[in-house]
Amino acid sequence: MRRNFCGTLVFALITLCAQLLSAAKKPVTIEAVLHSRPVREGETIVWSPQGSQFIVNRSGTLSLYDVPSGKSRDVIALRKLEDAAEQPVKPPVFDWMNRRVVENEIQWFADGKRLLISASGDLFIVDIGRGAFEQLTKTAEEERDPKLSPDNKYVSFRRGHDLCTLELSSKRITTLTRNGSDTLLNGELDWVYPEEPDLATAYWWSPDSRYIAYMQFDIAHEPVFPQVSLLKEHATFEPERFPQPGDPNADVRIGVVSANGGETRWMNFGEPRGNLIARVAWLASSRELAIEQLPRTQNKIDVLIANVETGASRTFLHEEDPYWINIKGDLYFLNDNRLLWTSERSGFRHIYLYRADGALERQLTSGDWEIDEISAIDEEHHRIFFTSTEASPLERQLYVVSFDGSGKRRLTTAAGTHHISLSPPATYYIDTFSSLAAPPREALHTSDGAQLRLYREANTSEADEYQILRTEIVKLKAADGTLLYGRLIKPPGFRANTKYPAIVMVYGGPGVQAVRDSWQGVSWDQVLAQHGFVVWQLDNRGSSGRGHKFESAIYHNLGGHELEDQKTGIQYLISQGFVDAHRIGLYGWSYGGFMTLYTVTHAPELIKAAISGAPVTDWHNYDSIYTERYMGLPATNQQAYEVSSPVTSAGNLASKLLLVHNIEDDNVHFQNTMQMAEALEKAGKQFDMVIYPQKTHHVDSPFRRQLLEETTEFFDQNLKP
Secondary structure (H helix, E strand, O other): OOOHHHHHHHHHHHHHHHHHHHOEEEOOOOOHOOOOHOOOOOOOOOEEOOOOOOEEEEEEEEEEEOOOOEEEEEOOOOOOHHOOOOOOOOOOOOOHHHHHHHOOOOOEEEOOEEEEEOOOOEEEEOOOOOEEEEEOOOOOOEEEEEEEEEOEEEEEEEOOOOOEEOOOOOOEEEEOOOOOOOOEEEEOOOOOHOOOOOOOEEEEOOOOOOOEEEEEEEEEOOOOEEEEEEOOOOOOOEEEEOOOOOOOOEEEEEEEEOOOOOOOOOOOOOOOEEEEEEEEEEOOOOEEEEEEEEEOOOEEHHHHHHHHOOEEEEEOOOOOOOOOOOOOOOOOOOOOOEEEEEEEOOOOOOOEEEEOOOOOEEEEOOOOOOOEEEEEEEOOOOEEEEEOOOOOOOEEEEEEOOOOOOOOEEEEOOOOOOEEEEEEOOOOEEEEEEEEEEEEEEEEEEEEHHHHHHHEEEOOOHHHHEEOOOOOEEEEEEOOOOOEEEEEEOOOOOOOOOOOEEEEEOOOOOOOOEEEEEEEOOOOOHHHOOOOEEEEEEOEEOOOOOOOOHHHHOOOOHHHHHHHHHHHHHHHHHHHOOOEEEEEEEEEHHHHHHHHHHHHHHHHOOOOOEEOOHHHHHHHHHHOOOOOOOHHHHHHHHHHHHHHHHHHHHOOOOOOEEEEEEEEOOOOOOHHHHHHHHHHHHHOOOOEEEEEOOOOOOOOOOOOOHHHHHHHHHHHHHHHH
């Protein structure tokens, strides 16, 4: 009895101390969110070719870290290069196409002693030992997407709409293509290809450095969306090439040209207008080129091998899916011409090895979990490093497996999310780890998983200063028995016998997983909880991380299954007894904005107040590649397009509604919000609307404060007594 009493007393004291410590911390406020440090998933690490050093950009200064010694030193301040560069001339018309391309600003030379750097549109070579630099270009026109040739004798880049090479020994610049224009792009992506196939470049060096393969985009047939800047005395027309469902996409072809110039040899792989090119990769011989091609319906994929001398192509691999093919960056031909490939044919993404003749050699991974990312391929030791959901759909852990499928083992141990950066010879890796309970920290490991040292300690200053309320993970079942995951934040001083207003956060679309075991930090969710709201988010069928079958529930029916699962989540909340069923709010942005409007027009009895940010309101309005993947072509699935549009059911609105949008959103056009507004007005429905003048899909500084204040006040006014 005495031991039980003492144990109870100790537990009570510990609980009291924890409560006192929590009470001593500041509540998370909008001001705290605005000044918070972004949740860091790790620095961008650029490994040396030898894998024993890496470069990071720290607040504008390049720093070199030496792995064996654990020491770092500054190399050069980028400001020096920017000051030396010719300041680029702004184009007369805003360039919508190139804003989404992620370029390699830092590249190592093979000797591990020099860096190629792009700064303010000019190119430089930096000597790492001396911190000195040599300027390669000084032009008002930017050199975009620079690349070192594999033999390090050339630097290639795009200038305007054409490709060029610079021979480092002579500094001679050769223009490889000369017919580029506003509608003919050489080695340059259009607007939609970086957004949907997620391509980051449109040209590639051959391994022997003799040739460059490049994509040519003829966008003359792509429709022009009439963006307009309204901020000056005279409005400015800023046209954006933007194909919508059923519209002509760019005509794309692939050519191969000598690094020294000359005629382009075009690869023959079928009709350029009717198909999509997802990936391009050279084979080791430099005589053949691999091309991933899909039809517009995106339910088939071919890996074609093209002979660069004749242009003739053959089918290496063909795959079909009853729904759609998700494109990943996993087109990797080994030096012996075997292919490492990932596929969702089993319902989950796994790794397959194909022989050089295109026949399947073996499946390397299997199970009811999926490969998240191939982190590195170590050909010398026949190993593949990858992150997956095998431990839990909410986690990302690092594994290694041999080319023969044996020896698969987990290298990371802590439960949560691990982002991995492996050195080129797969000798070391940086593991950026976080969980719902732990801020990101970075540790350096050898490739067998052993930790060498901490690279960066977790920054706990915000967790120490602010009362970051606990996020609970909840499991529940969908109507068909499918397991669903939700996350729940309760207000401070929570009492189970009190009825709280609740705010449901929703995204719900493919390619995104919102409920994860990773650090969330100081966020607007925390602000809302501090205002007395229960905050809830559910990953419905259609979201990612759970396998292709889970995701494909939305096929040709956007909104339907997602809403059923969201209703299940709301009913779960109400059943817990601490949520007031008559004071539930809903918030979503982008696809989440669509889901918000779909919910309040198809289940109006559930939601009292809703905020819809940058919503798709009619899928006819969105880009062709994304929409056709999930909805098919309007010509063959018109009824589904109509049924999925909240515009057609605007008359059902019974909730308080706030619409938010940037007037020059280049992704989900403001047109969507205006069409919804017109439908609501015609139906006699009252609503609020806030418009921002930015050219982005999200509202950024200096307007973010106003957005957070407006949305918080909207929920306070409409959900509180």
